[in-house]
Amino acid sequence: MSAIEAKLAELGVTLPDGAAPAANYVPFVQVGDIVYISGQISMNADGLITGKLGDDMDTPDGAAAAKTCAIGLLAQVKAACGGDLDRLVRVVKLTGFVNSTGDYTEQPKVVNGASDFLVEALGEKGRHSRSAVSAAALPLGVAVEIEGIFQIK
Template sequence: MADPTATPSVAARLRSLGITLPPLAVPAAAYVPFVRSGSLVFVSGHIARRDGKPWVGQLGLTMGTDEGRAAARAVAIDLMGTLAAAVDGDLDRVARIVKVLGLVNSTPTYTEQHLVTNGCSELLAQVFADAGAHARSAFGVAQLPMGACVEIELIAELR
């Protein structure tokens, strides 16, 4: 019989949210998807994708904050797919999401990069509970690879 006081597994939280993690993506340039160093996993930046293609746009010009937030949430799902590969599929080995860095393709006058990046941060908190609370930076940039609207990287600590 399962312990009713036990915290749901990360896999159970993902299922309850209707999220299926993607397989490990092949890098588009000269880098690896993740690097493990001691108890830390550094996950390379992932660009936003929609329907398997780069989610192209510039915040403040061709897209608004809500769409950018949805793009950042999509990136979080891809990041978790890569993180799952780094821990052989057992995301319960993640002790904490340590840091998230969000890059938002935006106009010089756009100032809601933090709200866009919340799309990633909030999903990580839902999936990892207290272990999903993380330090974060969010920057506006002039352009991202392939015209993507958002790119995010993360660092996680393993048990």
Template sequence: MSGKIEQRLAELGIELPEATRAVGNYVPTLITGNYLYLSGQITILNGELKYIGRLGENLSVEDGMAAARLCGLNMIAQVKAALDGDLDRVKQVIKLGGFVNGTPEFTDQPKVLNGASDLMVEVFGDAGKHTRSAVGVASLPLGISVEVDGIFEIA
């Protein structure tokens, strides 16, 4: 499908990755009523893990922002798959929840999560403005640096 959001992605030069499958007893997305819930998306691209490590140790804030953006791209890919390719059905990005693997001294989780937040506004415009949590954690699965989940309102 080629709608308004697809055109926007093309204008931005953004190519979405393939939506990954669940690797456990859960689903990547779940639609209930007019809401689409997304399981946590990680820093994987074409089957390869990216941005392995901890913020404040071997990764910079800029690395973390790029990692969060990749999580955001994976989120949009999951949304597209869940909506049978029609991203124009997104009415509003409601909430993003971000988890940042960092040292105990690392306190720039909000800056890191801007990588995903900025992407949502770039792609969806005002409908991309959302509420958010940015949480620091001692570790994440597979040693990744960032994981992001979300809730979207859909038509």
């Protein structure tokens, strides 16, 4: 077990297998030491986490949904690293899309669910740049989708 997976276990998190693409794309692309991870949607063992922030979902629930996206991102990084998550050097950037109403303005607080988790799990290598934007709708009605850029060795 990698040191990162040991830390995740301390946090009560077991990485799932990376989700298979739902359309005509690949889950990740590696260019040199940079890995671009396709958007991971909010889902857990019970299935999709759906909802619209500012309508039928509140900010803490949105942040919890964003955390599941971060877990999905790490699962894809593990796959990109051939199963050795200790090859992760750092999280470079996240772009978070929040399914929200036109007057909802707490997208950054929602995406903090992913950012806070990555810093808690990875320490300094989890600190990253990021964007948090509103989306009128997301695939399958999910609450959050997050894509990421990671550096590996």
